[in-house]
Amino acid sequence: MSWHPLDTSITLIGILCAVACALPGTFLVLRKVSMMGDAISHAVLPGLALAFIVTASRASLPMFLGAVVAGVLTALFTGWIGQTGRVERGAAMGIVFTTLFAAGLLIMVQAADRVDLDPSCVLYGAIELAPLDVVATLPLGDTVLDVPRAILVLLGALIANLVLITLFFKELAVTSFDPGFSITAGFRPALIDCALMGLVALTAVAAFEVVGSILVIAMLIVPGATARLLTDRLSATLGWSVAVAATAAILGHLLAVFLPEVLGFPPTSTSGMMAVASGCLFLLALLVRKQVR
């Protein structure tokens, strides 16, 4: 099988998606709340479903709004149940996200005849089909480049992440490493926490249609966890995280297309392979770090 222009497109979408997720995901790992990524990526479902029903279309803005609201609510509910009910944080998170996910599923099924929304698309994503959904063309010399919707959406998410993380770098750093000190220094860790969860929700939704709700977790957490093994400085962690994410995306598509060919299998899911590739990079980092120590 030869390299098709579509493969370039898929790889590019994969890289954008992985990098956009890796940036907020690194902070999830540093704050030791990685599973919040799991919770939020499930819990945005009712937000999405309600946005679909209200607008009766797959417009992006209400969808993102619904998702961000649902994501922030997950964080707030988890905190509230954990504190007032003295329920362990993991359990509180599990209760909140399964409830929201079930509610979302129910809304989607109830509205199935009105809105075209496929649960399995939310779960798996369809990176292979993403390049075909072209919304604009970009004339470039003699050739005309197609710009898929996914690239625009993910680019938007990436820019939003870059801008917000650059602007609030100090706040994120201090609340991640020393929440107690950050309170006395006049920061508001709870507020920053909510904002971060909103950002994670936004990124997760942008990445949904490409990699699906569960593989988003791999994109969010694994690069950050890998970077955490390799360095101790925050800026270096973010840099490594982005590098690992991009490498995993490229490797993922290569593995999905070319590895099966070598082994005599049919090609398989790129998003799944991206998760597997990032897992392999994490394992590699684990081994390397062990040798260094």
Added chain:
Amino acid sequence: MNVGSDLSEPFAQLGRVLFLLDFNTRLVVTGTALLGAACGWIGTFLLLRKRALLGDALSHATLPGIALAFCAMLALGGTGKWLPGLLLGAAFSGALGCATVLALRRFRKIDDDTAMGIVLSVFFGAGVVLLGWAQAQPGGSAAGLESFIYGKTASMVRADVIWIAALSAIALIVSLALFKEFQLLCFDEAYARATGWPTGALDLTLAALVTLVTVAGLQAVGLILVIAFLITPAAAARFWARRLGPTATIAAALGTASGWAGASISALVPQAPAGAVIVLTASALFTLSLLFGTERGLVPHWFKRSRQRHRMDLHHLLRAAYEWLDRHSFPSPPEVPCPALLQARSWSHSHFERIVRRAERAGWIFLAPPDTIRLTPEGFREAARVTRTHRLWEAYLIHYAEIAPSHVDRDADAVEHVLGPEIIAELEAALATGDPVTSPHPTGKNAA
């Protein structure tokens, strides 16, 4: 047109579902209720071990095993859909996922959350990859494999229920046999290790039991919603009981109830997927428990707190009155001017009035105009007792904790309300002081 029969139709259906008259409903309700019981029971241990989300990681980690088992059975010449084979594959990769989480936690830089997140997503990714291959296999249709993710509650067959019952029974028997060991592991791991219990092996056994019920639940409610079955009933039961046995039993009961009610509701309401309705029922039960649970529920807790606050307010009022009387060498009708009492503590006017009314109702004081309260004989005795307790504790602090006399008032203020008669007797014996104890520091408005 017969209007009557139209009206009775929903009721007839309600009756059929409630009394399990339809074979299909009976099957589904039995299956989900059994599963709820098993998940609630095992989930309690998981919750107390502070590993509630391990079920989450585990259930996602079963996917590659299912896909691999499908491919392997297809390669061996079967249809690839033999249920025991698929469940074996699921159990194997789920257990592998659990072991990976437990292994990753040992690294200093990887916290629990990250370990679970990595296993969950990477295993699921591998599952998606394998499923991609499985679906492209010639001869075999992998269409049914999706039911492991979403569940196929409504189309459960007799074999599924038998599997659920068998796997749940195994999990129940093993956990009962190891009840004492699990109890120790959940509440005091360090002690368990120090006394030579194989905590690692016990953790693995618990993980294996969770795998068993998860795998049993995959078919029924799907891998995403089985997580709720493991966490929610157990977390709800903690609001009703304190000891492990009752907690696990209540969790099993709540799981059974949500399975039964959820499956029944979904049979009655059109377009309500059973998995989702069961989860929402469990969440509703959790919310009720959070609010009204007798052990730690918010409403009973709030009542207890406010009762305690009222009692403390009364004590403070009586002590303030007694101290004023003490300073004024006990005038004959024991009357205290309200402004003096108001100054003794930082009470607002309205709060003070509420306390006075409550004390009046208790028969300890009555209002004697103008703006004075008079202690009844019972009230005076109670005031003397409260003040004496306070001063005993102050004397104890001064003698034994060596706290300066000017600093003991606040400490005693916090403790005096909970000192029982035995402690008072002990204090008296320890201090060997006679009656009445005098205040070791100036009282009243000059005290601060």
